[in-house]
Amino acid sequence: MVRLSNNLVGVLNLVTFLLSIPILGAGIWLSNRASTDCEKFLERPVIALGVFLMLVSLAGLVGACCRVSWLLWVYLLVMFLLIVLLFCFTVFAFVVTNKGAGEVVGGRGYKEYRLGDYSHWLQKRVSSTKNWNKIKSCLSDGKVCSSFQEKYLNDTIEKFYTEHLSALQSGCCKPSNDCNFTYVSPTVWNKPAVLVSSNPDCNAWDNDPKVLCYNCQSCKAGLLQNIKTDWKKVAVVNIIFLLFLIVVYTVGCCAFRNNRGDNHYSGYKGPY
Structure with missing residues (x-):
């Protein structure tokens, strides 16, 4: 023995x-x-x-x-x-x-995410310009929004609003709901003549496939939601x-x- x-x-x-x-x-x-x-x-x-x-x-x-x-x-x-x-x-x-969770939006199948809802330590990790540029490169290489565009391309506005989007898709590939943009396609939205919302993400949005909402606070929050989910599993x-x-x-x-x-x-x- x-x-x-x-x-x-x-x-x-x-x-x-x-x-x-x-x-x-x-x-x-x-x-x-x-x-x-x-x-x-x-x-x-x-x-x-x-x-x-x-x-x-x-x-x-x-x-x-x-x-x-x-x-x-x-x-x-x-x-x-x-x-x-x-x-x-x-x-x-x-x-x-x-800390941190997606916010339920009335009449939508997806949630939206706010950076301020997450822990300060996580916020600091994505607030660094150097770090975020590398992360954006990864998101682009991973074709997060291009695959999102292809998947929901034929959706009408009513159908799109019922889709269950991932945190990254919701935060990085479309504008925030409170921007009140006009839907054209999943990654193409027309801005109103006058922006009423105080959300800074509304100005950050661009229909350019290389830009979209990658510079938005909601995109950073979507990433943190993914990290939160993965870290809990880990x-x-x-x-x-x-x-x-x-x-x-x-x-x-x-x-x-x-x-x-x-x-x-x-x-x-x-x-x-």
């Missing part, structure tokens, strides 16, 4: 090592084909994650199976730090995504992963004690 913990740590880290290979391969593949800011942004974290998992799993595998106590100690230290960081990130994710997954890491860490501690016990007895020569 005392060797079970060593074998279990070895098996778990062998599986982790095998998983790190396709992750690292995906990062290298992205780096070779990256042509946009979005793809370039993704490649480094993916490569770093692959290398990290590979090194940590190797340390745990060799430390447990070859009874290398110092290597297993390093593995447990990294695991402990990872557990602490993951716990802090999970709490942080729940805190910063606690936080739930993190809780499950955190419990798994705690179990692995506990088993690793047992394996470390086994290694120290083996070293102690192997060094013991007896009374003669």
Whole structure:
């Protein structure tokens, strides 16, 4: 039974090592084909994650199976730090995504989004011109509004108002409802001769497919709504992963004690 913990740590880290290979391969593949800011942004974290998992799993595998106590100690230290960081990130994710939700608009199947409804930390991330220019590039590369235009192109105004749009489609691809623009097509709206609304997004709107409402506060809010939804899902997954890491860490501690016990007895020569 005392060797079970060593074998279990070895098996778990062998599986982790095998998983790190396709992750690292995906990062290298992205780096070779990256042509946009979005793809370039993704490649480094993916490569770093692959290398990290590979090194940590190797340390745990060799430390447990070859009874290398110092290597297993390093593995447990990294695991402990990872557990602490993951716990802090999970709490942080729940805190910063606690505020913000779409506003229901009467007679519309979609919701509209306001930047001020979200946490100040998230607002600051999209208020930076440098950050937002990169995000706009990603939205354009992702064809968020061009696919939106194609999907709802044949809608009448009555039909369009009943559509259930995503947060990004509602915030970035059409003007806000209170602008009172005249509908021509999903991404083409005529401005009234005199703007009555005080909403700054009304002036930011442009029928140019490269502009639309990408510079609107509602577009930033739509992005934050997406982030909020995704982060909540990630936080739930993190809780499950955190419990798994705690179990692995506990088993690793047992394996470390086994290694120290083996070293102690192997060094013991007896009374003669």
